Amino acid sequence: MSAQESFDVVVVGSGAAGAMAALRAAERGLSVLIVEKERKFGGTSAVSGGVMWVPNHGLDGDVGDTREAALEYLRAIITVPVNAARLEAYVDMAPLMLAFLNAAGVPVASGVWPDYFPDRPGARSDRSLVVPTFDGRRLGDSVYPAMREQYNRFKLFGRYAMDLTETFTLMMQAKGWRRTVTNILRRYWLDRETRKVGRRDRRFTQGAALMGEIYEKVLARGVELRTETALVELQTDAQGRVCALEVDNYGRRYTIAARHGVVLAAGGFEWNQELRERFYPVPGRTRHSSTPEDANRGEALIAGEKIGASTEHTEQGWWIPTMQLPMPRASNFHEIHQAAFDVGRPHSLCVNRKGVRFVNEATGYDRFGQAMVADHLATGANCPCWLVFDATFREKFSAGGLMPNVLMPDAKVPGDWWGHYLFRAESLADLARQIHVPVDALEKSVARMNAHAASGTDPEFGRGGNAYDRMFGDPGVAPNPCLGAIAKAPFYAVPINNGDLGTKGGLRCDERARVLDGAGVPIGNLYAAGNCAGSPFGDCYPGAGATIGPALTFGFVAANDIAERAGNSASARGDEDQSAHEGEIVA
Incomplete structure (x- = not known):
């Protein structure tokens, strides 16, 4: 890991946005490194409900939703100025992102979950999607314990994994809830082989299921993942394009070159009290956040601002x-x-x-x-x-x-x-x-x-x-x-x-996920997705999964733009030939 090492794409952050950017870039034939400052990978996404809000998704042949209905709904609920091209790009690209996930082998199912403004025109009850339970040990016994583990609040008795259906059954004490408890306990205690590896339930549910499925594909395509590796600063060339980043690993600093792009996907700033005081009308306390403690501190936003990046929607949180x-x-x-x-x-x-x-x-x-x-x-x-x-x-x-x-x-x-x-x-x-x-x-x-x-x-x-x-x-x-x-x-x-659940505002980006400077001009080679970037929805929360849906979509969009600029249009078959090597996690 010398100062001369380089990758086609370096992704900062290992949540949904970063994982998708890495998966898509690797699929397009680019060499990819993910750097994650925490000891566990998966980001906030791995401890979330794992729901994705995707309008006009077309699952199961459903053609009831339309681009026009989705935009009508979003325009009816957003009350602040937003980038119209970016909003439309989300509606257009989210179904393509989902099709890519399906083609990569990630199973997705639609649920009956009303949009959060059900009385507004264009609202529906089928745009929130979930990934079924994932067997964590498919990642390998040395890898699956390294994914960030769900909070106690999402587990029965702080130990046993529950999917969303089980969670709501117990939450409401619905009919058969005692049987549900028995089944959850039985599953865990009959899995004796996993308990030889560790205490953690092998069943990855909710956000862990989503991230488990994606990371199985990410690592299989040769993407390298380095934990305990924090972003320090972005470096630019004579033309002002981002060309490298300095990182910190337990106090050891070194530089990694990025030939074609850096994707910032390191979450928001909810754990940075100074930024809360700067941006929020009622700052609140970092400790009230329900995201991983002291994780999302806005380092990517700060690094972006230092090289001229602008921000948007920073007065809002999820x-x-x-x-x-x-x-x-x-x-x-x-x-x-x-x-x-x-x-x-x-x-x-x-x-x-x-x-x-x-x-x-x-x-x-x-x-x-x-x-x-x-x-x-x-x-x-x-x-x-x-x-x-x-x-x-x-x-x-x-x-x-x-x-x-x-x-x-x-x-x-x-x-x-x-x-x-x-x-x-x-x-x-x-x-x-x-x-x-x-x-x-x-x-x-x-x-x-x-x-x-x-x-x-x-x-x-x-x-x-x-x-x-x-x-x-x-x-x-x-x-x-x-x-x-x-x-x-x-x-x-x-x-x-x-x-x-994180911050809604962040680095201002265009419809291609490119980070913009104060004049609205893209900063060369720099992209952002997830809570690192300003939400395409401005001040509103359209429905369950409205954080992860855009995170995945603009991670996908960023990777496509980088690949197109790099002149890499490898066929799907060629990509498969290049992706036979196993990925690795490096501390």
Whole structure:
């Protein structure tokens, strides 16, 4: 690994965007290196839900969706100026990216998941796609433990892998949920050979399934992956084109030349407090993010800005409500828990610190976060807000990391949680006093919610008024599955932070994924994809998978542009001949 080494393409970051850029570039016959600063590869994508939002995908011969319908929907929900050519490129190229994934052998299935603005023109319920469970040991026993492992919150009892169907079955205690638990446990304990290798479940689900499938193909095509290798700076030639990058491996710095392109795919800046303070109207704390701790610190954005790159949409995050609790058996350390769907369950409501509702709690998690920001700017009394619920809710539903009563009764809740991480009282008035919310205001908010539950209609915010809201309600609650009375003592409250799934803004790019300078001119040989780049959707979150869909698509687009510039148009058969060598992971 001398200073003279070079590759056709160097990819910074090993998440979905980087993996796709590497896979496509290698398929086009280019030599590729992925550098990843963390000890585990797979990025934030590997610990995500693994959903891809792909309009007009045509899976299973479905021709119901169209380019025009997708653009109509996106134009109806985006409220800030965006690059129209880049938005259209996403709609046009995402189906081609998906076709490439399928041709490469990655299985993809469509789900019934409503777009997050289901009442807008062009909305559908089939644009969110998933990859089925992947056998991690297909990567090899020395490789599969090196992929970033799912959070405890996505595993049963912090140990056993669950796919999305199993997750939602247990989350709702749907019919047959006990059988689902039994099957999950049986699968794991009967897999004795894997437990000889390590404790990790061989079943890669959700984001791990997606990344496992892609990396099996990436490594088979001879792509080299170096972990513990962080970007320090980008280097340019006399013409201002990016020609190399300096990296750091445990303090040892060296230079890698990139003959045809560098693809920045290293995630956003949500773990950089200085950048949050610079860009966000309500900065929040890095610790409230639900992405891997201290991972996405904006190094690629900073390196890009140093050579003249511009940014866009940096005031926005991919918001999601979160809460924190002590880690099991390590109470001085904390885990962040998502509460995306918990905040909209019946028998609960959310109030700001004045005791006043401010949002349709069952709305999409990104819109929930936007409402928190807007309310805080207006009142100064949000971020955090409070999720308030009663014993009926507590019996059945989780509240972030607080499992339902059937799994974690109050008697088993650690004593140091009460009055610090969660609160309980026999009356709403006592609860209000504990959380320092005006008693009258909270009682009035609850009384109004109880009236809405009885009528089945929420005239304040429309909770439960569309298909997305109702998807995560309780079908056993009538007349509105999202509205239930908050009436049964004891009453509970947990603080809800404005967390995130990453940042929406980043380096400004064009429709070919090229990074642009302040004048809108592409910086030679420099590309960005994923949360390194500004979202093509501006300020909105169209549907489940709207982070990974563009990440994959613009990683694909970047690789195509690099290959075309390099004059490499190798046939698919020729690529296959070149890709017989196994890839490797190098520390």
